[in-house]
Amino acid sequence: MPSLNSQWLQSLLDPFFMMKSAIYHYVRILILEIFEGNVPLSAAQWQKIRDSAFSFFWLQYSGEREKGKKIAPSKNTPSASAALIPQLLSQATGTVLEIGPGSGTCMQFLQGSQITQIYGAEPCIGLHRQLRSEASRYKMQDRYHVLNASANVGSLTHELIRKEEITSFEAGDTLFDTIICVRVLCSVPDPKETVSGLYGLLRPGGQMLICEHVSNPWRTSKGSIISRIFQGLYMLLGWAYFMGDCRLDQDTERILLGTADEDKGWGNIDLEVEEQWSLFPCLHGSLTKKR
Numbered sequence: 001m002p003s004l005n006s007q008w009l010q011s012l013l014d015p016f017f018m019m020k021s022a023i024y025h026y027v028r029i030l031i032l033e034i035f036e037g038n039v040p041l042s043a044a045q046w047q048k049i050r051d052s053a054f055s056f057f058w059l060q061y062s063g064e065r066e067k068g069k070k071i072a073p074s075k076n077t078p079s080a081s082a083a084l085i086p087q088l089l090s091q092a093t094g095t096v097l098e099i100g101p102g103s104g105t106c107m108q109f110l111q112g113s114q115i116t117q118i119y120g121a122e123p124c125i126g127l128h129r130q131l132r133s134e135a136s137r138y139k140m141q142d143r144y145h146v147l148n149a150s151a152n153v154g155s156l157t158h159e160l161i162r163k164e165e166i167t168s169f170e171a172g173d174t175l176f177d178t179i180i181c182v183r184v185l186c187s188v189p190d191p192k193e194t195v196s197g198l199y200g201l202l203r204p205g206g207q208m209l210i211c212e213h214v215s216n217p218w219r220t221s222k223g224s225i226i227s228r229i230f231q232g233l234y235m236l237l238g239w240a241y242f243m244g245d246c247r248l249d250q251d252t253e254r255i256l257l258g259t260a261d262e263d264k265g266w267g268n269i270d271l272e273v274e275e276q277w278s279l280f281p282c283l284h285g286s287l288t289k290k291r
């Protein structure tokens, strides 16, 4: 772990500024809804407000990040992973599934020539327009299909059938050569079940490409107990509620490797964790399914 340097201190504060921006959008949407006479009473109405506020936040955050501006003071937001993503995503080939593509900021790193079809499973409808516009910007509109689906097998296959991309689906069918998970497994409701389902959809020899912020490994020599405490603190302050269910304290590596134990197993595992001292340690690399 580096000494108490400004980069590390700033990284502890980043989530505060991100949350401030997310809460601003939440309150703004809530007030607008109430003024329009849509006082939220049911859980579904509150969820709609959360989804809408998160899409405004994410569009602003990812847009400003792309322009080099920052909502948070340091570069050690989850966007520290930005340096790792281009090389990682250049490995995507064949029929690709991108889980939670958000506003499509990763699209620029895909090598269109080696991709046959790509499906972006994005449950936040407020992000679909931007996603389609990015597909056109990177000349993939003929191959990029936006799915109004979440990361579970039922939702994905239902949407693929609805869009006539597949005619039917039976348990055991494999559909994808590459599955991309960038900054998304922290947000899925049941990550273990999700990873197991995605593993099942991967063709033998296919790859899962991973770039995820994870729980600080504070028990190891490179980890930081203070970063881990701050992760817990932000979670207590409502990070997940305002940030689309994102969990700062999830051990995604254990989930990914555990899935392999229960199923047929990974043929090759090439995962590393960068910035283990940080509030956003970054798990990145690939997992290849046995042939």
Ligand SMILES: C[S@@+](CC[C@H](N)C(=O)[O-])C[C@H]1O[C@@H](n2cnc3c(N)ncnc32)[C@H](O)[C@@H]1O
Pocket (backbone or CB within 6 Å): 058, 062, 099, 100, 101, 102, 103, 104, 105, 106, 121, 122, 123, 124, 127, 149, 150, 151, 152, 182, 183, 184, 187, 188, 189, 244
């Ligand atoms: C932090 S954003 C990351 C977006 C994009 N992958 C990136 O790195 O720029 C997380 C995305 O995952 C999506 N998401 C949340 N829960 C999901 C789920 N259960 N299935 C699929 N996507 C989900 C969110 O709507 C959001 O677009």
